[in-house]
Amino acid sequence: MTDERIPLLEAVEVTKRFGSFVANDRVSLRLFGGEVHALLGENGAGKSTLVKCFFGINRPDGGSIRWRGQAVEVASPAKARELGIGMVFQHFSLFDALTVAENIAVALPMSMSVARVAGELAAISARYGLPLKPDAVVADLSAGERQRVEIVRCLMQNPDLIIMDEPTSVLTPQEVEDLFAMLQQLTAEGRAILYISHKLDEVRRLCQRATVLRLGKVVADCDPAQVPKAELARMMVGETVHAARPAGLAQAGEDALVVDRLSLPAASLFGTDLREISFSLPAGRVSAIAGIAGNGQSELFAALSGERPCAPDTAIRLFGRPAGRLGIVERRRMNADFISEDRLGHATAPDLTLGENILVTRAKTDPALLNRGVLVMRRAAAISDRIRKAFDVRTAARDPLARALSGGNLQKYVVGRAVDRDPALLVVNQPTWGVDAGAAAHIRRTLVDLAKNGAAILVISQDLDEIYEIADRIAVLCAGRLSDFHPAAGLTAERIGLMMSGSGGPAAGQVAHHVA
C-alpha cells in the first residue's frame, strides 16, 4: 500500500485496560488524508474505546498516538480539537430546547456570538449540501437533521480527521445517500474520515480501507471492497454466520392477531399517538413493521402486549377473542408472548438473577412455578438452565445477575425465555438492537424457525437488512400510522425508505406495490 506517505494519524500498539479487562490490545492503525477508513467489529470489540483514545476521552495505558508523524498526548477532547480531530457521536449530545445555532455556539469558544455562528453555519450548510435552518428548535428536528447539526458543529472547527460513530444507524436510506455524498466531498478536500460501523454493505461501498477488531485486537487490515462480504463477517465474528431465510409454512395459517382501528393517545408528552391502526397476523408467517424508532413503535408494542390495555375490547382480537382490555398476563395465558425493546430494565430486572428473571414473564403462566402463591425457585432455575443451553447464552457464573450479561447474551436469554414457551403468537420489538452479529443471526434463525412451526411472528424493527432477511410481509409505521402489509419479495428498499420518511404515505405504498 501507500506506506511511504506520512499518515495523518497513527496508532502504535495502543492498549487500554479497564480493571483486568483489556479493551484494546496493542492496536495499531494508520489513517491517511483523503480516505474513508472503516473501523469494523462487533459490539464490544473495542471500537468505541479506541476512538475515545484518539479523541482524548480515554487515556491509553500503553502504546502511542502519532499525529502527522509526531508523537502526541491527547489529554482531552479540547486538545483533540486543537490538533484537528473532530468527532460525531452515535448518541446525539444536543439540547432539545435550544435552536440549531445556539447548540453549535455552546460547543465553540465563548467569544463567538450566536449571530456569527448562524452566518458560518449557513456557509458550511451551502458548501456541503447540508440544509439546516439556524433558528430551528432541535426538538422539532428529525434524527437525520439532528445528525446534520452534529456534523456541522464538528465541521465548524475545520478538522482534518473526522471520527463518525455508527452514523447511519438512525437514518433512512435516502438520508444515508445524502450522508455518503457529503463524506465523499470531505475526503476530496483531503480530510480523513474514521468510520465506525458494523454494516458491511456500507463499509464496502464507502471505505478505501478497513481495520477489523475482534475482542480488542486487530484481526485484519484490508481493502473492504476487495474482500467478500461473508469473509468480512467471518473476520468480525470469528465463525461463519448463517443467514436466516424467510421460509414460512407453504400456506399461511389463520389469523392469530387482528387489530381493528386501534387508536391510542400517547402516554407521555414526547410519545406518539397511534392512529387507526388495522392489520392482521397470519400464523406461520414472519410479519415485520419497519420504521424509525419514535414513530409509535413503543406505543404499539405496549398496546399489543397489554402493558397498556385499550378500548374498545374489539380493537385487538387474540385468536379470535376480543382482548383489548386484557392485561399482559391474560394475553400471555392465551399463549401469546412479547419481547420488549429494552432488554435490561424492561424485559429483565437488572439486579435479579437469570433464574429470578424467569418469574418476570412466566410465574403467572407456568403453573409449575407457583405452588399456592409460593414461588418454586428450583423450577425457575431449571428453566433458566434449559434456556441457557438451548439458546447458547454464555455466562461466567451459573446464575448471574441479568446486568452481568453482555447485550447479545442477554437478548438470547430474553428471546429464549419467550420461545421456550412455544408461543402461538410472538411480538418482538427491535429483536437484535445493539446485538453482535453472531447473536443476531442466532436470534433471527430462532424467530424464523418458530414461524415455520406455525406461530405468528411480528417483528418491529428499524433495521431494514434484518427485515429483508427474515420477513415474509412488511408494513411501515410512520407518525403513528401503519401502512398495509406487502409481501417482502418485490418491495424495494427505496420504497420502504420513502414510506419511513413520511414522503410516501400508506396509499402511495399500496399503489407502488402492484408490480409483482
Place this chain on the structure above:
Amino acid sequence: MWLRLERRSGRSAWMALLSPAAAFALTLVTGAVLFLALGKDPVAGLYFFFVEPVTVAWSLEEVLVKMTPLALIAAGLAVCFAASVWNIGAEGQFILGAIAGSFWPVVLPDLQGPLILPLMLLSGILGGALFASLPALFRVRFGANEILTSLMLVYVAELFLDWLVRGPWRNPAGLNFPETRPFHDWASMPVIGADRLNIGFLAALAVCLLLAFALSRTFTGFGLRLSGTAPQAARFAGISRNGTIYLVMALSGGLAGLAGAMEVAGPIGQLRTQISPGYGFTAIIVAFLARLNPAGAILAAFVLSVTFIGGESAQIAIGVSDKITRVFQGILLFYVLTCDVFILHRLRWVRPVRRLAGGS
C-alpha cells in the same frame, strides 16, 4: 493518587454481611469521641449505653418491651421500602392505630368481654392502614411525593391525639390531667414477662418471620420487589405500580397501627398526649439496619431498643442529655447507609497517567 468510587460487577456477599457490623463498630468509635468531647469517660459512657441495659433482668425485659413496636413497624417499612415506596409517616400511623384501638375502652367502657382486645387490635390495624392510604391516594391520583405527605400527616395525627386526650376523651375522673380513663382488664394485653412484657412481643416476632417469608418466597413479595427495583420490568410482569403503592402503604400503616394499639393496650394502659418516644421514626433506622429484611428487623430492633434504654441509663449514671439517644440513632443510620454503599461499590486508588509509554 486519588480515590474513586467504582461500581462492583455484582453484590459483594462479604460486604453484605460485614456492613451492619462495620456500621455498628463505627458508631461505637464515634460515640466514644463524642463522650470524650463532652468530658465524660468514653468507656463508662459506652458501657452504660450499650452493655448495662442487657445485664439486668429488669432492663433486659424493658428492651424487649420497647423492641416490640420497633420490630413490628420496621417489618412493614422494610416491605414498603423494598418496593421503593417511602413511608416516613409510621409515627402518625402508630398514633392513629392507638386512637382507633382506644375507641372501645374509652368511648364504650361498659362493653367488656374476651372479644374486646381482638376488636381493639383490628381497629388499630384498620386505623393505621386507612391513615397510610391517604399519602398513597395522593401519590397515585396527583403524583404527590409520599415522603412529604406521609411526614406531614404525622403532625396532623399528633395534634389530633392531643385534642382528643385534652378534650372529648379526657378522663372525667382524672383530675383534669390530659389522659383518658385507664383501660379495663379485658382491654389489656396479657402479660408474659415479670413486669410489662406482653404477648405482643411474640406477635411481633411472628409477623417479622411471616413477612420475611412472604417477601422472599411468594409471588406477591416478588412483585413488590420487582416494582421497587425495576418498575418497567414489573409492568412487563403484569404488576400494577399503583396497586403496589396502595398495598405496601396499607400494610406498613396497618402494622404501625397494630403496634400503636398494642402499646396503649399494653405498657401504657391508657391514651395520653405522648404515647411514643419516636418509634415510627426509629423504625426507619431499624428497617435499614435490617437491610430491608423483615426477619432482620428483629435483631435490628433489639439494637435500637438498647439505645433507648441505654440513653436513659447513661443520662442517670453519667449525666448526659437525653438527646444522646437520638444522636446515637442518627449516627447509626448514617453509618448503615454509608457502609451499604460498599455492597454494590468499591473504592479504588487511581493513579493519574503522567505520560504515554513511547511518547517523547
